[in-house]
Amino acid sequence: MASKVFRALYTDDDILMNAVKQVRGQKYHIEEVYTPFPVHGLDKALGLEDSRISMAAFLYGVLGLTVAVTMMNYIMIEDWPQDIGGKPSFTFLQNLPAFIPVMFEMTVFFAAHLMVITFYLRSRMWPFKKAENPNPRTTSDIFLMEVAVKSEQEDALTELLLDTGAIEVQVPKA
Amino acid sequence: MYQFSQRFKITTLILMGLGLLGLGYGFMSAPSTIEEAKAMMASHEGGHGEEHGSADHPTLAEAHHGNADSHHESNSEGSHSEDHGDSTNHDAHAAAAEDHGSSHDQHVLDQMKNRPWSAFYVSALFSFLIALGVLAFYAINRAAQAGWSPLLFRVMEGITSYLIPGGIILFAFFVLSGLHMNHLFVWMDADVVAHDQLIQNKSGYLNTPFFLVRAAIYIGGWIAYRQYSRKLSLAEETASDNKPFVTNFKLAAGFLAFFLVSESMMSWDWIMSVDPHWFSTLFGWYVFASFFVSGITVIALFSLYLKSKGLLESVNNSHIHDLAKFMFGISIFWTYLWFSQFMLIWYADIPEEVTYYVMRFEAYKVPFLGMLVLNFIFPLLVIMRSDYKRIPWLIQTVGIVILTGHYFDFYNMIMPGTVGAHWSFGIPELGGILFFTGLFLYVVATTLTKVAVEPKGNALLEESKHFHY
Numbered sequence: 119m120a121s122k123v124f125r126a127l128y129t130d131d132d133i134l135m136n137a138v139k140q141v142r143g144q145k146y147h148i149e150e151v152y153t154p155f156p157v158h159g160l161d162k163a164l165g166l167e168d169s170r171i172s173m174a175a176f177l178y179g180v181l182g183l184t185v186a187v188t189m190m191n192y193i194m195i196e197d198w199p200q201d202i203g204g205k206p207s208f209t210f211l212q213n214l215p216a217f218i219p220v221m222f223e224m225t226v227f228f229a230a231h232l233m234v235i236t237f238y239l240r241s242r243m244w245p246f247k248k249a250e251n252p253n254p255r256t257t258s259d260i261f262l263m264e265v266a267v268k269s270e271q272e273d274a275l276t277e278l279l280l281d282t283g284a285i286e287v288q289v290p291k292a
Numbered sequence: 293m294y295q296f297s298q299r300f301k302i303t304t305l306i307l308m309g310l311g312l313l314g315l316g317y318g319f320m321s322a323p324s325t326i327e328e329a330k331a332m333m334a335s336h337e338g339g340h341g342e343e344h345g346s347a348d349h350p351t352l353a354e355a356h357h358g359n360a361d362s363h364h365e366s367n368s369e370g371s372h373s374e375d376h377g378d379s380t381n382h383d384a385h386a387a388a389a390e391d392h393g394s395s396h397d398q399h400v401l402d403q404m405k406n407r408p409w410s411a412f413y414v415s416a417l418f419s420f421l422i423a424l425g426v427l428a429f430y431a432i433n434r435a436a437q438a439g440w441s442p443l444l445f446r447v448m449e450g451i452t453s454y455l456i457p458g459g460i461i462l463f464a465f466f467v468l469s470g471l472h473m474n475h476l477f478v479w480m481d482a483d484v485v486a487h488d489q490l491i492q493n494k495s496g497y498l499n500t501p502f503f504l505v506r507a508a509i510y511i512g513g514w515i516a517y518r519q520y521s522r523k524l525s526l527a528e529e530t531a532s533d534n535k536p537f538v539t540n541f542k543l544a545a546g547f548l549a550f551f552l553v554s555e556s557m558m559s560w561d562w563i564m565s566v567d568p569h570w571f572s573t574l575f576g577w578y579v580f581a582s583f584f585v586s587g588i589t590v591i592a593l594f595s596l597y598l599k600s601k602g603l604l605e606s607v608n609n610s611h612i613h614d615l616a617k618f619m620f621g622i623s624i625f626w627t628y629l630w631f632s633q634f635m636l637i638w639y640a641d642i643p644e645e646v647t648y649y650v651m652r653f654e655a656y657k658v659p660f661l662g663m664l665v666l667n668f669i670f671p672l673l674v675i676m677r678s679d680y681k682r683i684p685w686l687i688q689t690v691g692i693v694i695l696t697g698h699y700f701d702f703y704n705m706i707m708p709g710t711v712g713a714h715w716s717f718g719i720p721e722l723g724g725i726l727f728f729t730g731l732f733l734y735v736v737a738t739t740l741t742k743v744a745v746e747p748k749g750n751a752l753l754e755e756s757k758h759f760h761y
Contacts, residue, residue, distance in 0.1 A: 172678065203639060215635050 121266050123149055124275060125252060126284035128261040131157045137282035138163045141265060144278060149264040152256035171240075175233045182228025186221040294603055294740045304737070307730025314723015318408030329401040333714070402475040406710045408720045409474040413710075415724030416465060417562065418586070418702045419732045420458035421579075425587025426451040427518055428551055428580075429618075434521070434544035439755035440614055443607050445525060446745050447594050451587070452518045453739035454732050459511040462562075466507050470500040476710045477503075479568040490569050498565060506561055510554045517547040528749040537751045555580055563702075566709035570648045572637070578629040579705075585622035585667075586698045589691045591615060594736070596684050603745045609682045610761040616681035619694060620671055627668040652704060655713040659700045666697030699725065 128134040135157065141148060148164060191210050194200065194217070199207040207213050238244065256262045263284075267275045272289070279287045323329040430448040433441040469477055478484045479491045479498045491498065521543055527536040556576030564575050572578075592615040598604045599612075637645045652660045670693050675681050707715050747753065 176676070204641065205639070215631075215638050218631065218635070 121268050122272070122290050124265045124267055124272075124279065124290075125288040126263045126265065126279040126282075127253070127255075127286040127288070128263070128284055129259065130283075131261060133283040134261040134263065135160065135163055137263065137279070137284065140282050141263070141278065146271075146275060146278075147266045149266050151264070152251045152253070152262040154257055154259060154261070157261075171233060171237060174236055175229045178232040178236075179225045179229035181232075182225040183221055185228065186217070186224035189224075190217045190220055293743075294598065294601070294737075294745050296737045296741050300737060301734070304730040304734040307726045308734070309730075311723045311725070311727025311730060314719045315408060315412055315727060316723075318411055318720025318723060322405050322408055323401060324405075326397045326401050329404050330397070332404065333400070400712075400714070403710065403712045403714055406475055407714075409476055410706055410710045411720035411724040413465060413476060414699070414702050414706050414721070415728040416458070416461055417706070418583070418699055419454065419728040420462055421583035421702075422586045422590050422732070423452050423454040423458055424514060424555075425580075425583040425585075426591055427455065427514060427587075428548075428555075428584060429587055429591065430521075431517070431544040431547050431551065434540055435548055437541060437752060439752050440611060440759040442747060442750040442752045442756040443604065443611065444591065444595055445750065446740070446743060446747050447598065447604075448591060449518075449522050449525060450736050450740040451590055451594060452522075454735045455511075455515050455518050457731065457735055459515055463504075463507055463511055466504060466562075470504060476706075477565055477568075479565060494568065498568060503561060503565075506557065510558050513550055513554060517543065517550075521547075525747070525750075526743065528751075529743075529747065531749060534751050563705050566706055567648060569644055572633050572645075572648075574629060574633055578626070578633055581622060581626035581629050582698050582701050585619060585626055586695055588615060588618045588622060589694045592619060592687055593691045596688060598740070598745050600684075606746060606757045608760065610759050611756075612684070612687065613678075613681045613761055616675055616687050616690075619687070619690065620675050620681070623667060623671040623694065627664070630664070648708075651708045651713075656704055656708055656715065659717070660704050663697050663700040663704060666693050667701065670694075670697075 126137070128137060131153065134151070134153070138148065138151065138160065142163070142165065151160065151164065153160070187210075194207050194213060195210050201207070202216075205213060205216065210217075242250070251257065251262075252264070253260065253262055263279075265275060265279070276287050276289065323332055426448050430445065430452065432438075433445075433448075468474065470480060472480065475481065479495070480500050480503075485491045485495060521540055524536040524540040524543070528540075531537075559576040559579040563579060564571065592612065595604060595607060595615065596612065599607050634649065637649060640646075671690055674686065675690050680686055703717075703721075750756075
């Protein structure tokens with residue numbers, strides 16, 4: 119009962135979307151899909167869970183805001199209060215309007231940078247990493263779908279994939 | 293077809309009736325002589341009344357003082373630095389200082405008389421500007437040939453129909469102000485102008501006839517676009533080609549150019565001029581953001597209402613999601629402009645500019661800061677999450693909060709300049725809100741019954757029906 123991974127190649131995103139729906143409709147398990155560009159709605163067609171990156175971004179933003187508040191309070195109020203433009207820095211609240219741009223920028227900075235870094239790491243992309251995509255043409259003009267299949271269903275799957283408009287189905291040896 | 297049910301109609305009529313009673317009470321209870329005004333302040337403010345006359349009372353007396361002199365004092369500061377050698381100007385100030393006592397009393401009386409007028413004006417202005425915000429949103433969607441929104445055009449056109457009664461009411465109000473029925477616009481008062489160099493300098497622009505002409509041009513221009521665009525929009529349903537659609541597209545682009553200029557000038561005329569010494573260069577944008585987000589919120593509320601009646605079947609989650617995104621985004625845009633205006637004035641600390649905020653921080657703390665919570669923090673935290681922008685009851689809740697918050701935004705723009713430190717929120721203000729809510733709902737619902745709520749024949753309609761996010 120060893121399962122193999124078939125690779126079906128497509129040349130068009132609409133054909134790919136229909137193929138994904140049909141293959142999933144037949145209860146096959148799609149391991150992964152590689153596309154040259156983001157295909158709108160593919161995540162829903164594949165039944166992927168919603169990304170949690172937005173929650174991460176919110177938390178990073180809160181972190182950035184906290185850092186900004188702490189930083190401005192330390193620099194401008196506690197460590198070395200300065201009288202800038204006739205606005206003495208006695209309390210944080212008195213000077214709050216002047217700190218708001220800093221707080222805003224730090225929130226955005228933390229949220230944006232940490233979100234990008236998180237996204238790269240979560241996608242298993244880091245420096246000197248070797249590309250994982252099985253066929254370099256998926257970075258150019260080919261859409262590739264990987265489908266797991268049990269040995270007794272191999273012929274039926276090949277048939278189905280070709281029916282859905284695949285230009286080629288690659289079957290691993292043995 | 294939408295049916296304006298008997299129950300809903302009676303509700304709007306009751307709202308209008310209660311509102312008129314509230315406003316009437318406001319006018320009846322306003323003092324007509326200085327003695328009455330003094331007696332009312334003594335009884336109304338209880339213990340404060342005793343100390344009122346003495347200069348020791350720190351907050352109240354100062355607030356009155358700063359307020360009574362909002363034309364005299366900040367003027368002297370401003371003009372001293374601007375034209376030092378102007379001796380006539382100094383004489384005028386000396387004269388103003390001499391009869392300060394009696395002019396103070398007169399000023400307080402004027403402010404107390406202003407209260408019911410201001411309560412009426414804030415609601416009249418806010419409801420009119422909501423319809424104007426919807427008109428701007430509609431024109432932007434037309435000019436951009438947006439694919440998602442044509443399904444909602446009938447809803448927007450229904451709301452903009454309020455521009456006609458709302459505009460007539462506002463114009464009548466301005467005529468009454470010009471006839472000195474109230475003192476909302478102090479620059480209309482020849483006595484005030486005679487003692488006020490700063491207003492004299494502006495009187496080439498700020499004078500009653502020119503003010504009324506401008507108001508007529510703005511209101512007339514906006515209503516004309518609304519009527520013509522509605523006509524073309526209805527013609528799309530039966531047209532055999534795209535001609536009405538294309539004409540409407542060009543018309544929208546032209547209107548937006550007119551609107552950007554007229555809206556900015558409207559905000560100076562109708563709102564900024566109640567504080568005729570004060571100015572802010574981004575005021576037009578700020579006012580626009582406020583009524584734009586209110587208008588979009590009202591579109592969302594009406595769309596959800598009509599959808600719940602089963603009349604907007606093709607409107608799906610994604611349309612609601614888009615409206616909620618605009619509510620969220622423009623709320624933040626409003627905050628950005630509010631803060632941009634505030635921070636520069638706070639930092640520069642120039643007397644004639646900063647008095648505007650000093651007044652609001654000292655006498656209007658609760659509505660002024662509370663509004664920031666309602667308009668910024670609440671929408672920011674509640675509808676930030678993508679999924680939440682599709683939940684009808686949540687959008688309705690946030691919508692009501694946003695509308696309340698922006699009502700208070702306009703309240704804070706008008707009241708400090710007209711009523712001063714003697715503000716309160718009571719029967720006249722509630723009456724204004726109820727009356728204009730009732731009138732607004734009545735007019736909009738009546739217009740919605742005229743044609744099917746789902747449009748036909750728009751060139752982008754199919755795209756709108758299949759819109760999904």
